[in-house]
Amino acid sequence: MQLSKTGSISAALAAATCTLLSGNAVAADSSKTDALIEGWQFNSALLYYGETDRVKAAEAILSARGDFGDDKFLNLNLVLDTLTGASATGAVAQPDAQTFTRPSGAGSYTTAAGATPLDDTFHDTRVQLDASWEQPLSSNYRGTVGGHFSKEYDYLSLGINGNIARDFNHKNTTLSVGTAFSHDSINPEGGIPSAFTPMLFRNNFASENAYQQAFDGSRRTDSDTKTTAELLFGVTQIINPNWLMQLNYSIAKADGYLSDPFKVLSVVNNNGITQQNLYEQRPDARTKQSLYWQNKWHLSGSYLDLSYRYMWDDWSLNSHTADARWRFPLAGNWYIEPHARYYTQDEAEFYQPFLSEGMPLPAFASADYRIGQMDAYTVGAKVGTVLDGGHDFAVRLEYYQQNPNNPGVELPDALKNLELFGDVKAVMLQVSYSF
Amino acid sequence: MSIKINNKIKILITALALSQLAACASLDNVKPWQRGTLAKKEMQLNSAGLDNALDDHIYFSKEGSSGGRSFAGGGCGCN
Numbered sequence: 001m002q003l004s005k006t007g008s009i010s011a012a013l014a015a016a017t018c019t020l021l022s023g024n025a026v027a028a029d030s031s032k033t034d035a036l037i038e039g040w041q042f043n044s045a046l047l048y049y050g051e052t053d054r055v056k057a058a059e060a061i062l063s064a065r066g067d068f069g070d071d072k073f074l075n076l077n078l079v080l081d082t083l084t085g086a087s088a089t090g091a092v093a094q095p096d097a098q099t100f101t102r103p104s105g106a107g108s109y110t111t112a113a114g115a116t117p118l119d120d121t122f123h124d125t126r127v128q129l130d131a132s133w134e135q136p137l138s139s140n141y142r143g144t145v146g147g148h149f150s151k152e153y154d155y156l157s158l159g160i161n162g163n164i165a166r167d168f169n170h171k172n173t174t175l176s177v178g179t180a181f182s183h184d185s186i187n188p189e190g191g192i193p194s195a196f197t198p199m200l201f202r203n204n205f206a207s208e209n210a211y212q213q214a215f216d217g218s219r220r221t222d223s224d225t226k227t228t229a230e231l232l233f234g235v236t237q238i239i240n241p242n243w244l245m246q247l248n249y250s251i252a253k254a255d256g257y258l259s260d261p262f263k264v265l266s267v268v269n270n271n272g273i274t275q276q277n278l279y280e281q282r283p284d285a286r287t288k289q290s291l292y293w294q295n296k297w298h299l300s301g302s303y304l305d306l307s308y309r310y311m312w313d314d315w316s317l318n319s320h321t322a323d324a325r326w327r328f329p330l331a332g333n334w335y336i337e338p339h340a341r342y343y344t345q346d347e348a349e350f351y352q353p354f355l356s357e358g359m360p361l362p363a364f365a366s367a368d369y370r371i372g373q374m375d376a377y378t379v380g381a382k383v384g385t386v387l388d389g390g391h392d393f394a395v396r397l398e399y400y401q402q403n404p405n406n407p408g409v410e411l412p413d414a415l416k417n418l419e420l421f422g423d424v425k426a427v428m429l430q431v432s433y434s435f
Numbered sequence: 436m437s438i439k440i441n442n443k444i445k446i447l448i449t450a451l452a453l454s455q456l457a458a459c460a461s462l463d464n465v466k467p468w469q470r471g472t473l474a475k476k477e478m479q480l481n482s483a484g485l486d487n488a489l490d491d492h493i494y495f496s497k498e499g500s501s502g503g504r505s506f507a508g509g510g511c512g513c514n
Contacts, residue, residue, distance in 0.1 A: 045485040049493060059492070061485050077488075126511060150511050157511060172465055180506040230506050236480065241469040246480050252507045292503035296478050303477040309503040319500040327477060345499050371499040382486070396486065402497065428493070432485060 036435055039067045045432040052425045054118065055085040072135040075146075079128035086118035090263040090367035091277050092354050093117070093418040098274065101199050103262045104190035105215040108202070116422050119262060126152040132161075140167045148182065157184040163232075178232040184225060188261045191219035195281035196361055199264060226256030242298040253287045265367040266354045272412030275357050280366040282350065288313040303327040317371055319345035333386040339398065341378040347371065347407045353420055354409075369421070373405040380428070396430040 036042060042064050049057040059081035066074040089100065091111075098111045102121050111117040132146030141164060148159035159182030167174050186192075197218040205211035230252040237245050264277040294307040309321040320343070327337040348371040350364035380398025387393055402424040411420070465473070476482055487504065492511070494501070501507040 043485050045489065047489050059489060061488065063485065079488075081492075128511070152511065155511060161506060170467075178506070228507075230502075232502075232506060238465045238470075238473060241465055242472055244473060244478060244480065248503060250502055250507060252502060288500075288502065288507060290500075290503040290507070294480055294504070296480060298472045298475075298478060305482075307504075309500075311500040311503065317499045319498070321500065321503070325483075343494070343498060343500075348499065370497060374498070376498065382483075400493075400497075424497075430486070430489065 041065045041067075041434070043432070043434045045430055047428060047430045049426060049428050051085070053086065054424065055083060055087060055122070057081060057083045070136070071142075073133070075130075075132045075134070077128070077130040079150075080126070081128075082123070082125045084123040086120040087122050087262070088369060089117045089119045089277075090265055090280060090369075091117040092266045092268065092272075092274065092367075092415060092420055094274055095414055095418070099201070100277070101201055102190075103188065105200075105212070106190075114418055116419065124152045124154075126150060126155075137164070141165070144178075154188045155184065155186050157182055159183070159228075172238045174234075174236040176232075176234045176236075178230075178234075180228075180230040180232075182228045184228070184256075185223060186225075186257060186261070187223035190215075190261075191222045192224055192257070192261045193218055193279035194220040195259075196278045196365075199277040199279070224257035226254055226258060228252055228254045244296040246292075246294045248292040249290070250292070251287065251289045253285070255285050258282045258284060258286055259366070260368060263366060263368045265352065265365055267357050268354050268412060268415070269357045270412060272414030272416075278355065278361075280368065281364050282348075282366055283315065283364050286313055286315055301329055315371070316349040317345060317347065319343065335384055337382040337384070339378065339380050339382065339396075343374075343376040345374050347373045351407065352409070353406070354415075369402075369404040372421075373407045374402055375405070376400065376402040382430075384432070392432065392434040394430075394432045396428070396432070398428040400426040400428060 042062065044063075045061045047057075047059040047061075049055070049059070059079065061077070061079050063075070063077045066076075068074060091098070091100065093111075093114055093116050095113060097113050098117060099108050100111065100117060100119070101108050103119065104121070109120060128148075128150040130146065130148050132144055134142060134144040137143045143165075144161075144163040146161045148157065148161070150157040159180060161178065161180035163176055163178035165174050165176035200211065200215055200218060202208075202211045205214065230250060232248060232250040234246060234248040237247075239245055259280055259282040261279070263280045265280055266274045267276050267278060268274050288311060290309055290311040292307065292309045294305070297304040297306075303326070305323075305325040305327075307321075307323045310319070311321075312318045321341070323339075323341045325337055325339045327335050329335050348366070350362065350366060351368075351372045352362075352365050353367055353372070355361070355365065378398055378400045380396060382394050382396040384392060384394030404421040404423075406421055472478060481487060481504075491501070491504070496511070
């Protein structure tokens with residue numbers, strides 16, 4: 001694993017020296033709950049996520065924590081989610097309607113004049129299972145080992161992870177170090193396109209056979225893989241009886257297929273009119289690093305959670321994330337917790353909203369707005385109560401908006417009056433119940 | 436926001452990390468009997484574990500960053 005910049009190294013060392021996180025500095029309150037199964041606690045949640053005119057997703061989570069005595073716990077997590085709707089392809093809007101071939105090569109769809117091209121082929125169902133075992137290793141040490149499995153139609157992710165935490169200063173400080181390794185494989189419908197291969201159209205071929213032959217020739221392979229190796233160092237510190245702080249440093253190195261087989265870039269002429277669409281190509285390695293700082297305060301009956309993350313990587317994608325949640329007690333056993341989040345990122349160095357005709361092809365390019373320059377914010381609130389028997393019930397409603405920005409590219413005439421960096425707006429509704 | 440201000444931010448973060456280092460060395464003043472509030476569920480760092488898991492999944496699939504609170508990689512084809 002490499003640290004790309006000396007500035008990063010000094011920050012990393014400073015963090016790592018004392019750092020090494022974990023929530024173990026404070027033993028959680030095992031307040032009384034009427035358990036469904038003796039020794040087990042369950043948390044469940046249902047989430048609806050809906051973007052205006054784009055992706056809709058529903059997700060269900062059930063997690064269980066079993067107490068095996070002597071501070072030994074088994075954690076199990078089951079996630080099911082389903083996704084439908086349309087996703088931006090990376091192609092630019094045009095003054096006229098555009099037709100695109102579906103990623104599978106079979107069939108096409110048309111985008112109206114002036115509209116952002118969205119591929120509505122997406123729907124997928126995913127199942128995820130996580131399991132971990134935690135136990136004391138000696139008087140001041142705790143260890144955790146875990147595994148991860150996630151499967152959807154065209155994607156499989158398998159992972160293992162481990163963590164060791166040590167308490168110091170009469171359990172006022174906890175240092176921890178964790179590591180994770182995952183192996184993902186992708187097997188998309190229609191295969192994986194070769195770098196910068198043009199999108200083909202059935203109408204340009206005399207026969208179905210000729211088209212299929214050309215389509216197959218434009219594919220590099222049927223499936224590909226990526227591996228991710230991570231290290232996470234953390235420190236948790238009790239500052240005073242009403243203030244807890246955590247600082248994490250993490251480094252994650254991904255190798256393998258990191259492109260998106262469904263994303264394209266438009267090649268436009270001097271006037272901004274699309275001549276063809278080329279499949280994107282990203283580098284085959286990425287090292288991400290982050291610093292994460294979280295504070296929990298108890299302020300006269302309310303609980304404030306403030307966190308900040310700075311992330312940087314060797315694609316030059318840097319981001320800042322600030323998050324605040326503040327829980328206030330209401331009458332009875334009710335509470336309300338407003339939430340605000342702000343996110344801003346710079347574009348990856350190979351991000352381009354489009355390619356220009358006649359210019360030599362770069363080694364890497366992507367028009368995926370998710371690695372472009374962007375600001376995003378979330379606002380919302382959660383309202384909940386503690387029911388008889390200690391069961392929690394809560395409802396959370398949030399609004400999320402992404403504002404992609406032009407990173408400073410001069411637009412040809414035809415593109416000047418079109419929306420190339422349109423906002424994405426989404427609503428999230430979540431219901432949670434613990435038992 | 437321009438990222439040409441990166442070096443300033445890194446200095447700030449280093450200072451932050453150093454201040455936390457100093458905190459580690461000197462803070463040993465919260466006794467077990469003073470931890471009633473800290474032991475509450477609301478004061479746990481991951482007190483809303485499912486909310487965090489759902490949020491991390493959404494933002495992982497919609498933004499160019501991931502991780503920080505916990506591991507960043509692998510997971511799903513949503514990104």
